[in-house]
Amino acid sequence: MSNNLNKKLSIPNKYLILIAGIVWIFAGLMVIKIGFPYFVIKGQFTFKILLAASVFLVFYVSIFSRLVDKHTNRINSDSRTRMFFLEFFDKKSYLIMLIMILGGITIRKLSLLPGYFIGFFYVGIGLALFSCGVKFVYNFMTLPI
Numbered sequence: 001m002s003n004n005l006n007k008k009l010s011i012p013n014k015y016l017i018l019i020a021g022i023v024w025i026f027a028g029l030m031v032i033k034i035g036f037p038y039f040v041i042k043g044q045f046t047f048k049i050l051l052a053a054s055v056f057l058v059f060y061v062s063i064f065s066r067l068v069d070k071h072t073n074r075i076n077s078d079s080r081t082r083m084f085f086l087e088f089f090d091k092k093s094y095l096i097m098l099i100m101i102l103g104g105i106t107i108r109k110l111s112l113l114p115g116y117f118i119g120f121f122y123v124g125i126g127l128a129l130f131s132c133g134v135k136f137v138y139n140f141m142t143l144p145i
Helices: 004-006 013-040 046-079 093-111 115-142
Strands: 010-012 082-084
Touching: 004 010, 010 013, 013 046, 013 082, 013 093, 046 115, 082 093, 093 115
Parallel strands: none
Antiparallel strands: 010 082
C-alpha cells in the first residue's frame, strides 16, 4: 500500500479501539443470528442455556477478554499518534479470525456437527464476542480525549 494512501486512511489511535468494538459487536450479533435458529428448536432450553453459558464463560474469560486487553494495550502503547484504520488487530489476530470464520462455514455447510451443538455453541461464542465488543467500547469511552 502506498505511504500516501496509508496516511490518508490513518486515524487517531483511540478510535481503533472503537472500531474494534464495533467489529466485535457486529461479529457477535452475526454469530448469534446464525446459531439462534438451531438453539430454539426441539426444546430443552434450560440445558441449552447452561451449555451456552458455559461456552460464553470459557471464550469470554479465557480467550476474547484477554485479546481485548492485549489489543487495547498494544494500541495505547504505540508511539504513533495516528495508525492505519485496520490496525485494531495484528496480523496473527486477523489470521485467527479468518480461520474461525472459514471453520464455522465449513462445519455448517458440510454438516460436520449436529444442529443442537451449533445452536448453543454459536450463541455462547456470539455472546462472548458481543460482550468483548462492549468491553472495547467501554475502553474507548474511558480513554482521555
